[in-house]
Amino acid sequence: MMKRPGRTEALAVGAACVSVVLWASAFVSIRSAGAAYSPGALALGRLLAGVLVLGAICVVRREGLPPRGAWPGIAVSGVLWFGVYMVALNWGEQRVDAGTAALVVNIGPILVALLAARVLGDAMPPRLVAGMAVSFAGAVAVGLSMSGNGGSSVLGVALCLIAAVGYAAGVVAQKPALGRAGALQVTTFGCLVGAVGCLPFAGQLVRDASQAPVSATLNVVYLGVFPTALAFTTWAYALARTTAGRMGATTYAVPALVVLMSWLLLGEVPGALTLAGGALCLAGVAVSRSRPRATAPVAGPERLPRSQGAG
Template identity: 80%
Template sequence: MRTTPSRRPELFAAGAATVTVVLWASAFVSIRSAGEVYSPGALALGRLLSGVLALGLICLLRREGLPPRPAWRGIAISGLLWFGFYMVVLNWGEQQVDAGTAALVVNVGPILIALLGARLLGDALPPRLLAGMAVSFAGAVTVGLSMSGEGGSSLFGVVLCLLAAVAYAGGVVAQKPALAHASALQVTTFGCLVGAVLCLPFTGQLVREAAEAPASATLNMVYLGVFPTALAFTTWAYALARTTAGRMGATTYAVPALVVLMSWLALGEVPGLLTLAGGALCLAGVAVSRSRRRAAAVPAATPAATPDRGEPTAEPRQEDAGRV
């Protein structure tokens, strides 16, 4: 079946969102490895610097200029909240709680995105989106409960993960208006730069830890910067510019299911039946949230009678002239 030109932007946005969730899921595997060597702030700074270098090179090749002035407010807020604060706090929180608790608390983020998007951006909250998010959140709770108890939890760690979820939601909602004035590449590049500047106080830690870290941990940190940050945040911004913040937030519920699969394949961590069931619920909820009601079938028009007695043929109505 040939794709109609009117549907191509929608398909491109869906493809960009898919790239994002796959790369963000892979980030959890890399963070697990690099986080054993690098402290939260140093890991965030190294990741962001790698991302800035990759994005800066692409901007030079594409001759992207500075973002227009109206975009800077959203870029600055998303850079502070999402690229900077979120990455440090999430790394820190995952050292205080087990993986299941972290996944459970952070997955409050998409719900906050939908609520903030409706309140601040005027986004609609259609029943299918709400239903899909409810199903996905139930799946995230299932995955979280099935993985809890594998490292202990603390109230401080839960608070850190909750702060990360709030920062994530605020960053996404702030980024959406900026995309009306600047390209996805510009918004991502300068947001990443703002986050890197915020993390500069961790430079000393990064230098000391990089000198002693094994090559595998450093390569994982660079991977985090180039792919889950530079590439995935750009494809995210591209897709976000073409849909609502709530629908994009709901899409990220596919990440827990993909993390379970990748951990199984890459780390040999065989998931239990409860974990698999939760992952299936996450994917089902994403499918529901991104589905749309079928348009009502338009009744076929009655064919006009063939003039065989010389009757005059009716002229097309004025409002139908543009459809001929």
């Protein structure tokens, strides 16, 4: 039985929401685990945990290898998104304050939309552009409100920029692969490619794991199971059912959710500017994912039947 378009759209939105919430929670876990694990070791540990979970699911579901045509997209997204993005973000957040990191990384959705329009031919409707503008203004507000801690560096900003570019290019590369393979296959083998690319950090991972407290190691495992294995799979499911630009705009909700989670879990009470920025982020996502109302066709004047004979 074929799924109704409305139900398919609802499932895609739900899957995207799962990804956004889990990726927001990752910022809290990265902050905690990063005190005991170096950037490369943290990325490798997270990816290995993700590969183990995803691989087990593939075995149970008897998923085979992805078709040959899907491998270029899987390889590119694995290197850039699962590998470069994670290492660069982990490293960058050790050198810049949270506000600067959030501001720089959140140019990613804009890059996704531009690359998707250029490479994939995705349309950029006015509502998407307007929603991205509103959300980016919110991200700027959140960044400004959180950037009073100092400690920023040119290297840290550059690393966050590299992370944003890796994320954007990875999303655009992943989209064609999802047309040839399932979301679980694309996620599993993309994660495997990223883990292989991070193997040079294996020595650091062994050393850090032997010295890290249990809480930090549990955070690494959490990052691998939930924000990686689960969130990347739900993301791929949703991406296969919508455009890359609209999916990229959805991630603008992450800064708002990070503020809320920091408030609830870490006791960091946000200021008025932070709350206003978070509200703008969410409003922009709502605008970008909305659809214009269907207008009823305007009926033209009725034609009178042509008269017979002279009048």
